[in-house]
Amino acid sequence: MVTGRANVVVVGGGVIGLSVAWRTSAAGYDVCIVDSEPARGASWLAGGMLAPVTEAWPGEEDALRLGEASLRRWPQFAAALAAEGTDPGLSMEGTVVVALDRADADQIDVLAGYLRSLGREVRSLRGSELRRAEPGIGSVRSGLLVLGDLAVDNRKLLSALYEAATGRGVRFVRAEAGTVEPRRVQTPSGTIEGDVVVLAAGAWSGRLHPELADRVRPLKGEILRLRARRSSLAPPRHTVRAVVEGTPIYLVPRADGGLVLGATQYEAGFDRTVTARGVRLLLEGAERIFPSLAEYELLECAAGLRAASVDNLPYLGRLSDGVVAATGHHRNGLLLAPVTADTVLSVITGDRPPPEALPADPKRAKERV
Numbered sequence: 001m002v003t004g005r006a007n008v009v010v011v012g013g014g015v016i017g018l019s020v021a022w023r024t025s026a027a028g029y030d031v032c033i034v035d036s037e038p039a040r041g042a043s044w045l046a047g048g049m050l051a052p053v054t055e056a057w058p059g060e061e062d063a064l065r066l067g068e069a070s071l072r073r074w075p076q077f078a079a080a081l082a083a084e085g086t087d088p089g090l091s092m093e094g095t096v097v098v099a100l101d102r103a104d105a106d107q108i109d110v111l112a113g114y115l116r117s118l119g120r121e122v123r124s125l126r127g128s129e130l131r132r133a134e135p136g137i138g139s140v141r142s143g144l145l146v147l148g149d150l151a152v153d154n155r156k157l158l159s160a161l162y163e164a165a166t167g168r169g170v171r172f173v174r175a176e177a178g179t180v181e182p183r184r185v186q187t188p189s190g191t192i193e194g195d196v197v198v199l200a201a202g203a204w205s206g207r208l209h210p211e212l213a214d215r216v217r218p219l220k221g222e223i224l225r226l227r228a229r230r231s232s233l234a235p236p237r238h239t240v241r242a243v244v245e246g247t248p249i250y251l252v253p254r255a256d257g258g259l260v261l262g263a264t265q266y267e268a269g270f271d272r273t274v275t276a277r278g279v280r281l282l283l284e285g286a287e288r289i290f291p292s293l294a295e296y297e298l299l300e301c302a303a304g305l306r307a308a309s310v311d312n313l314p315y316l317g318r319l320s321d322g323v324v325a326a327t328g329h330h331r332n333g334l335l336l337a338p339v340t341a342d343t344v345l346s347v348i349t350g351d352r353p354p355p356e357a358l359p360a361d362p363k364r365a366k367e368r369v
């Protein structure tokens, strides 16, 4: 039984599905989102870093270029969302990466050298300079200041996207989709047909289309939310990142005095249990970087599922007849939302996609690269 029809049927209403739906509806298409629980998923839990440079590593130049192409779009993307009614909470303060000991400092030097070789702007800071920039930082050896890496309040972003999409007439079908077929999506209550189906179901995408079956997998991450108390030091101004005894830790401040502390990363299938070990690793690591955190109120402990791809690039573009992929964003779905929305819109309209998105073409899934 056909229960619905739209030009564009988006499966998944996380940051990616909502961004795609908003942009395509603003371009004049009739759009619906199929999701039993939109504006949640990994997007609800994410830290909010928009950080292609501090996430960069030699050998991942395609990911860096794609991330930078999206970061360049972010100020305009945020302003356009704010103009639709809700400010998504973009912070322009930048990121500091800190090294606790000599081994970390060597790692950071490698990162800095690599970034400078690509012409990216990074400033090396001694421990004392770092503490001047961020007085709450503990005893650290050195660091890097990356002004270009930004942050967004992921929950405000989701509200802004939801409001903007709804305001543009996007309809929501509160249901779970079965396998995505050419130009149609099956749900328990019937079939929804579209000129095109956009697969944006994050970590669940591999279950919904055979081409992605062993290409997109869940990658668990635990993350905590805290808040400064009246008696404690205010959160850092910048996003602060470090690797503490092998665990990457980041602190992302929110405008209301909140602080997001992330994140563990390990393979656990679709399990979303928060483990005592994960919480301990995060809290111990964060206290080494920012000791006053011990006095903060602990508000939330949660675990989310990143959609990991085999090569750390997302799948953006035509996947099969009538199906466009917008998934596999791994650690960078918030960052990559603007360039993803532009890429999907270009596929739908038949325009040229952003050049930086070409390496993310899903045809490599078929080629089993």
Ligand SMILES: Cc1cc2nc3c(=O)[nH]c(=O)nc-3n(C[C@H](O)[C@H](O)[C@H](O)COP(=O)(O)OP(=O)(O)OC[C@H]3O[C@@H](n4cnc5c(N)ncnc54)[C@H](O)[C@@H]3O)c2cc1C
Pocket: 011, 012, 013, 014, 015, 016, 017, 034, 035, 036, 037, 038, 039, 040, 041, 042, 043, 044, 045, 046, 047, 048, 049, 050, 175, 176, 177, 178, 200, 201, 202, 203, 204, 208, 220, 221, 222, 223, 262, 263, 264, 303, 304, 305, 306, 307, 326, 327, 328, 329, 330, 331, 332, 333, 334, 335, 336
């Ligand atoms: C702990 C953690 C920290 C992170 N920090 C950052 C960060 O700082 N910066 C950054 O850029 N990224 C970060 N990420 C990654 C980021 O959260 C993801 O890349 C991004 O949220 C992906 O968005 P999405 O819309 O593809 O997936 P999701 O937000 O997971 O949304 C997928 C949606 O699909 C729906 N769905 C699933 N199955 C079906 C089905 N069968 N039918 C219909 N709908 C379905 C779900 O209900 C969900 O709403 C982090 C991730 C985690 C887990």
